[in-house]
Amino acid sequence: MALALKSTCFVQLKRPKSCYAFRSSRQLAVVSTRRSTTMAALSTVATIGISETFAKLKKEGKVAFIPFITAGDPDLSTTAQALKLLDSCGSDIIELGVPYSDPLADGPVIQAAATRSLAKGTNFDAVISMLKEVVPQLTSPVALFTYYNPILKRGVEKFMSIVNDAGVHGLVVPDVPLEETEILRNEALKYNIELVLLTTPTTPTSRMKAIVEASEGFVYLVSSIGVTGARGSVSARVENLLRDIKEATTKPVAVGFGISKPEHVKQIAEWGADGVIVGSAMVKVLGEAKSPEEGLKELENLTRSLKSALI
């Protein structure tokens, strides 16, 4: 316990006043050595888990801001910096997408990000190495977003063990329906990974109830019928869906897909969501910028503007 506190303090002392991420690799090296000597005995990281984060925010009357970026776009070191940037700019939970060759649930922005990342040679092991270095420097818990096939390839148990070692707290697997989640849930439970399930506008109420019952960490409410990608406005039915879910469960509900503007964020918070997830908009500014530095700057601007809608 004491060791954990010490490392948290260390992180806070080192956090700069501005929102710029750590750039000096020397500092990074210092952090790593510290971590390896003091943290060797611990299997968990200093940050709290996803459910606990939501519980804390609820007490403070706050709505969680949850950004999503694709690992390895434009490259893994930029991702590392982006994670730290998002963390210090006030993200409460961070979703990291593992690039996949055939992302069925993703629209053109995230598809393109995955393609760019894979072309750079990003693979799962590299993403995990990066996380092992970066996660201890974050105060927000990290949830991985991945498709099922890469999990199956490694073996569900092995996957959970690797991901837990890297300090990840949550998992979202968009192409596994409720019926097939049992194996995932059992293994995730053993390794303290919270498996977040998705419910959508097409999900009938009875099924929604089963989904919210089984979901851990939070309930991911997909705001629209379709794949990921920014939309002009948020559908009004999100309000009704939020209400129905809240009648069925006390678990926190975060809304995602299509959210890109502060107005969207504000609206969803007003409707009673416990969290707002922003993906494609973030991926776009980071991945499609002229340079990584510019991308990070744009990311910071976007994060600040979206976060301000929640204050």
Place this chain on the structure above:
Amino acid sequence: MTSSIKSDLFLTNKLSFARNERSFSSMKRAVSNNLVAASAVKSGSKPLHVERALRVRKIDEIERGERRGKFGIYGGKFVPETLISCLGKLEADFNFVLHDAEFQAELAIALRDYVGRETPLYFAERLTNYYKNENGEGPDIYLKREDLNHCGAHKMNNAIAQAMIAKRMDRQRVVAATGAGQHGVATAAACAKLSLDCTIFMGSEDMEKQASNVFLIKLLGAQVTKVEGSFKDASSEAIRQWVNDLEVSYYLTGTVVGPHPCPSMVREFQSIIGRETRRQAMERWGGRPDVVVACIGSGSNALGIFHEFVGDEGVRLVGVEAAGFGLDSGRHAATLATGHVGVYHGAMSYLLQDQEGQVLGAHSVGVGLQYPGVGPELSFLKDTGRAEFHTVTDEEALNAYQLLSRLEGIIPAMEAAHALAYLEKLCPTLPDSTKVVVNCSGRGDKDAPLFFQHRPALDA
């Protein structure tokens, strides 16, 4: 002809009904029907009774699991949650039309008058003689002429039935992905007939190789949307489009992959191939086929002819996949031969993937075989050992393409040429007069330019 197609479909209804009901009494009824039919056979009565006798569908693991959408561990619905209720509705509509006399009657007429069924079971005399050994012994080779279907491939059997379902579900728009273009053409044609809007997704690489099909799709009034890559990318994009638009559009699967109920639906509509074959075999030589051979891309034509015979242990089922440049080359489409179990496009099945679990591209000179996945039902047949699977290289397929053209004056689709190519290895092992039926799944006019690109010397 109407009566035989209608009776095929009607009997499917009854049997599916029996299967779905799964009551003890319906099983008993089936058994007693067979006993009656057996005596009918002896007394030499009408073909209809004989058909019933032959159609002993054992209620087995496949069918039990199938109701949950699984074939053993294979199949399932591995899609984003948004699609799940849509799939449930599709399954309900599918089950309804299977028993709906009106739908079945309409389908029977379409299959007869529009598609041109039944397709002949053709005795390939010169091909048979070609494969005879020095003693003049060898199997008798028959071709199931799916190449004579409207639009030149077996694809129409499924496209017309599903387009009718789309119409029934009041969908205005049909979305489909196509590899070689045959499914695209068939879907566009069916949509023209039923006045439905149609969008066909096709990979940019495939559009180049099968350009004639692109023209046909446009001529038939459908829109072609180009997707960078090949069939697998076109499929992914079509599925995304479906998710975005699922209240208005109908995703017409062309093959036995995808989330449940897609593989079962396509298989059900393609299984008319096998049912006709059984009847034709009985008429022709008074028995069943001994060996049934089909090429496998994702498996629609293979399951179409296999499914009827899965319960008949005496019938050997041989699937032939594309070895492309060779199994070691990394450029092939031999999913069952070299793939590993994974989840792809909504189903758990064998899959060509790397150690990371990323999906690999497939290659074959038979463009319609280029798919890194394979139907979950075929994965099940492989694991249970009910069917055997082999591979054939591009070169062997090209040879077979030319051979059939020269020996029988029939130009097979390059995909079907893979099944024909396997005869080289198969025939020497078979006793004299073994009855072999090869599913000639399509015609090869579309492949002629491709053939001459590979064999320029012949274009003299």
